[in-house]
Amino acid sequence: MKQYLNIHPDNPQPRLIKQAADIIRRGGVIAYPTDSSYALACHLGDKQALDRIRQIRRIDDKHNFTLVCRDLTEISMYAQVNNDTYRLLKSLTPGAFTFVLKATKEVPRRLQHPKRKTVGIRIPNNLVAQKILEELNEPMLTSTLILPGETEAIADPYEINQQLARVLDLVVDAGVIPYEPTTMIVWDNDFPEVVREGKGIADFIARKDEH
Numbered sequence: 001m002k003q004y005l006n007i008h009p010d011n012p013q014p015r016l017i018k019q020a021a022d023i024i025r026r027g028g029v030i031a032y033p034t035d036s037s038y039a040l041a042c043h044l045g046d047k048q049a050l051d052r053i054r055q056i057r058r059i060d061d062k063h064n065f066t067l068v069c070r071d072l073t074e075i076s077m078y079a080q081v082n083n084d085t086y087r088l089l090k091s092l093t094p095g096a097f098t099f100v101l102k103a104t105k106e107v108p109r110r111l112q113h114p115k116r117k118t119v120g121i122r123i124p125n126n127l128v129a130q131k132i133l134e135e136l137n138e139p140m141l142t143s144t145l146i147l148p149g150e151t152e153a154i155a156d157p158y159e160i161n162q163q164l165a166r167v168l169d170l171v172v173d174a175g176v177i178p179y180e181p182t183t184m185i186v187w188d189n190d191f192p193e194v195v196r197e198g199k200g201i202a203d204f205i206a207r208k209d210e211h
Contacts, residue, residue, distance in 0.1 A: 021135035028169030034124040037153035041140040058148040066120040094125035096199035
């Protein structure tokens with residue numbers, strides 16, 4: 001049965017958080033809040049749910065999904081993290097950043113960049129998202145809720161529900177979140193590079209067009 005849960009952004013109700021996590025475990029696709037927008041998410045190992053997200057967004061299998069993690073320990077299971085990478089992640093998480101790092105063998109091949117063997121990872125600075133991940137006890141697979149033909153994610157969960165109720169298992173309403181893309185940092189060479197400027201600020205990292 002399709003669900004709509006009002007979860008308090010600053011004081012998330014544990015019972016509702018548990019319900020959200022249970023829906024993900026059972027193969028559900030949810031809309032949930034992050035620090036940069038609403039996003040779609042499903043269980044990491046569920047290919048069917050992943051395909052449903054692709055259908056909702058009308059994206060092909062070349063589109064890269066992001067792993068949303070709880071903390072740095074979880075990241076190091078799925079991405080190769082050396083001392084320098086760890087220091088960078090520690091200084092910028094949780095926050096509105098997506099890090100593209102070399103994947104470990106824990107990451108299913110279909111989630112890796114086919115040539116570079118990288119994976120996108122983030123730890124959002126959003127309490128509701130963090131509590132769902134805590135309850136789930138593993139990362140979620142996620143994609144920003146940008147619908148076909150649009151350039152921005154839907155900010156209002158009520159509108160998400162109106163448009164997508166029949167294709168989602170759950171809408172988590174934690175208030176309106178205006179869309180600001182994450183700042184994307186790629187580290188698959190010897191140094192990090194900002195390849196997309198967004199909400200997260202990291203002035204000390206070189207931009208892709210700087211030499």
